[in-house]
Amino acid sequence: MTAAAINVVGLSKWFGDFLALDDIALTVPRGCSTVLCGPSGSGKSTLLRCLNGLESWEEGEVVMSGRPVGHRPRDLVALRRRVGMVFQDFNLFPHLDALSNVALPPRVNLGITRAEAEAEAEMLLAQVGLADFARKYPAQLSGGQKQRVAIARALAMQPEVLLFDEPTSALDPESIGEVLDVMISLAEAGTTMVVVTHEMGFARRVCHEVVFMCAGRVAECCPPERFFTEPETERARAFLAQVQY
Amino acid sequence: MTLSTIPPRLPPEVSRTGISSGLRGMAAESPVSLILWFALALGAAWILPDLISWTLLDATWVAEDRSGCDPSGACWAFIVNRLPQFGFGFFPPQERWRAAVALIWPVAALAIALGPAFRGRSGLVAGALAAYPVGATLVLWGEPLGLRGVGTAQWGGMTMTVYVGTVAFVLAFPVGLVLALGRRSSLPALRVLSTVFIEVWRGLPLIAVLFISVVMVPFLLPPGTELPRLALALVGITLYTSSYLAEVFRGGLQSLGKGQAEAAAALGFTYWTAQGYILIPQAIRAVIPGILNTVVALFKDTTYVLVVGLFDFLNIVNAAVADPHWLGLATEGYIFVGIVYWCFCFLLSRVSARIEWDMARGAAREART
Numbered sequence: 001m002t003a004a005a006i007n008v009v010g011l012s013k014w015f016g017d018f019l020a021l022d023d024i025a026l027t028v029p030r031g032c033s034t035v036l037c038g039p040s041g042s043g044k045s046t047l048l049r050c051l052n053g054l055e056s057w058e059e060g061e062v063v064m065s066g067r068p069v070g071h072r073p074r075d076l077v078a079l080r081r082r083v084g085m086v087f088q089d090f091n092l093f094p095h096l097d098a099l100s101n102v103a104l105p106p107r108v109n110l111g112i113t114r115a116e117a118e119a120e121a122e123m124l125l126a127q128v129g130l131a132d133f134a135r136k137y138p139a140q141l142s143g144g145q146k147q148r149v150a151i152a153r154a155l156a157m158q159p160e161v162l163l164f165d166e167p168t169s170a171l172d173p174e175s176i177g178e179v180l181d182v183m184i185s186l187a188e189a190g191t192t193m194v195v196v197t198h199e200m201g202f203a204r205r206v207c208h209e210v211v212f213m214c215a216g217r218v219a220e221c222c223p224p225e226r227f228f229t230e231p232e233t234e235r236a237r238a239f240l241a242q243v244q245y
Numbered sequence: 246m247t248l249s250t251i252p253p254r255l256p257p258e259v260s261r262t263g264i265s266s267g268l269r270g271m272a273a274e275s276p277v278s279l280i281l282w283f284a285l286a287l288g289a290a291w292i293l294p295d296l297i298s299w300t301l302l303d304a305t306w307v308a309e310d311r312s313g314c315d316p317s318g319a320c321w322a323f324i325v326n327r328l329p330q331f332g333f334g335f336f337p338p339q340e341r342w343r344a345a346v347a348l349i350w351p352v353a354a355l356a357i358a359l360g361p362a363f364r365g366r367s368g369l370v371a372g373a374l375a376a377y378p379v380g381a382t383l384v385l386w387g388e389p390l391g392l393r394g395v396g397t398a399q400w401g402g403m404t405m406t407v408y409v410g411t412v413a414f415v416l417a418f419p420v421g422l423v424l425a426l427g428r429r430s431s432l433p434a435l436r437v438l439s440t441v442f443i444e445v446w447r448g449l450p451l452i453a454v455l456f457i458s459v460v461m462v463p464f465l466l467p468p469g470t471e472l473p474r475l476a477l478a479l480v481g482i483t484l485y486t487s488s489y490l491a492e493v494f495r496g497g498l499q500s501l502g503k504g505q506a507e508a509a510a511a512l513g514f515t516y517w518t519a520q521g522y523i524l525i526p527q528a529i530r531a532v533i534p535g536i537l538n539t540v541v542a543l544f545k546d547t548t549y550v551l552v553v554g555l556f557d558f559l560n561i562v563n564a565a566v567a568d569p570h571w572l573g574l575a576t577e578g579y580i581f582v583g584i585v586y587w588c589f590c591f592l593l594s595r596v597s598a599r600i601e602w603d604m605a606r607g608a609a610r611e612a613r614t
Contacts, residue, residue: 052511073516081513091508095527105512108522157512 004063005030005161005192006051011060013046020046021057022216028161033193035203035224038213039239044196047213048163051194052083065160081109084154088166090146092138092153098125099134102153109157117156124152128182144175148182155186162186164195200243204228212236310570323574324581327565331581334401334556340393344404347381351411358596362603378412397475401556403585409475409547409557413482414540420483421490426520428495439491446488451549454481459553478550486543493535497528530604537597541590558582 008026012019021043028034036044049055051062053069053076062069069079092101102121106112112120125134128148138146147167154162164183168176180202187193187206197203203210203224210227212220214235220227231237303318306325314320324331333344354373357366385408388394400408427439446454458481459474466472501524509519529536548559556564559582565571566578 054507054511076510077513077515080511083511085508085511087504087508087511089504091502091504093505093508093523093527095530104522105514108518109513153512 004028005032005065006194007061007063008047008051009061009063011047011050011057011062013043013050013055013057013059020216021050024060024216024218026211026218026221028192028194029208030160030192031190032208033187033191033195033206034209034211035207036194036196036211036213037198037200037203037239037243038219042213043216044211044213045165048165048194048196051161051163052080052085054085081157082160083163084157084159084161085163085165086147086150086154086167088169090138090143090150090170092141092146092149094138097135097137098130098141098149101138101149102156105153106156106158121152121156124155125149127155128152129178142175143171144178147171147175147179151179151182151186161192161194164193164197166196166198168197168199198243200228200240212239214239311572311574319577319580320571320574321577323565323571323577326571327562330402330565331558331561332403334405334561335399336395336401336404337393337399340387340395343384343387343392343395344400344402346384348404348407350377350381351407352592355592355596359592359599374411374415378415381408381412397473397555400475402561403558405550405555405561406544406547406558409479409482409550409555410540410544412479413486413547414543416479416483417486417490417543420487422494422525424487424491425494425498428491429498443488443491446484447492449485451482451485451546452552454485455549455553457481458484474553475550475555478553478555482543482547482550486539489539489542490536493532493539494525494528496535497530497532498524500531501527533600533604534597537593541593544589544593545586558585 004027006026006028008024011021011024011026013021024043024047026034026047036048038044046055050057056071064079064082069075092098093104096104099118099121102124103114103117106120107114107117122131122134125131128151130145130148130152133141133145133149136145138149141149151167167183168179171179176199180199183193183195183202184206193207195202195207207224210220210222210224211218212227212231212233212235214233219233220231220236222232227236228240231240298318300319303315305314305318305320305322308314308320308322308326311320311323314322329338329341332348333341336344351374354370354377357373358370383390385395385400385404386397424439424443427435428443430436430439449457455478459477462477462480463472505523505527506519509523514523548557550557551560562578562582566575
């Protein structure tokens, strides 16, 4: 059975009295990349953070590879070992060099040996074009380089799904390109990805589905060709007019 | 070869105003500093001749008792005569090497920390310190090792000061970490418990803590068990120090952004592995000066073990000053105490500076390709 990688059913979340996510339904098929977009405050980052349990939710269910995700700490740890995440502000571990940033998580959490982890880490750093930067500390890297190390670090856990939370929002234009190149090659290689981004170029070019969120609801959910040419809602049209051109 | 001959553009000459530019540069900079330098020189000229002749030129280094000392100079013979006692307390003379081991052990660890870097150095220093409480206790006590048993009543002097300071620090370190984590815990019971514990021990004067541990703790033990006063005092000092360290560690943990904990969680770290591999190492690095500051204070505070009848370095000198054969030599005694304490504390502050320097360099290390 080719179950969806992620299935979100009736998910609602409140911050105090504020309804941040309102009855969300979302399906991310395996091997597909999905872009979450929408105006700020629409709940897209919050939804993304629910998918690996960084945020809790009050109603509904997140189903990962056919299994509902529980709320107990042990369930969340198990979930996060299968779901990688790349953050807006990188969050590399500053006391470790690039190689150790990538090699430490699988060594500690997947129980592989140091030698295996470091060989794998070197391969992943080469994959994101940073083979020569293995011994550099995060403070010595540019923003784009940091984000590529962060992607390699997330990949090192061999996740079934990779989440990106505005991965290029803290970068200068040149760095944005190098990070997007890595993401595009991942998407083309069939990685299951959920990406919160304002990079509509990326959405248009590689993603399989665009989810447009507005005020905590999924307002639109369709393939990029249709979303960019004939959006159904007025709100999406206004949003596209703002972010493009 | 006809490579470019254009010289590289160098920064313009700037008149430097640091300490390195010397006296003339500073005087040129401001009349206030000229006056200060002059006052300093005048003060030195006034004090130094007398000081040098008293401490060195007219001093007596070898004498049998007070009457053998030249009264116009310092009587260092008193210190020289009592040096073994100041160093090792009432340890039996033929077993003093054991006291010396316990005394030199942490000093050697600090010296290695200050010495040239080599692979595994920090591990060696940390290991030597971690092994100290058990190791030094065995060496001093001796019985379990098949050596002649020496009771804690005979321990004393600098050995006692270093032993109490080091053991209390090494034991308080993990306790402080656990307390700091407890105070930041999401479990209310744990948070309240840690907070109360920290505030109680931190709010009491150390002297009271020592009295409580020596007088009250025996009531809590099953009847018949007897612990030496030194062990009870160590429990008190350890808890007292751990509450200070806990607050230092908490400061370090709070300085880390929320992103570090989230990144660790997102990579599948559990609470404890995230703390151990990601958060605590960074937190400790952030508060090295605060930790060393606590250690210096602890080192000096160990002298309060006097109130429970233990003879640390200061107290043993204090007792010697009252010796009828060497009456009236308090000045020499306290100068000696001051110099020794200062040397130890300076050593500690050098170690702190060295760790910070190493870390700054480590963070900026060039790639090994």
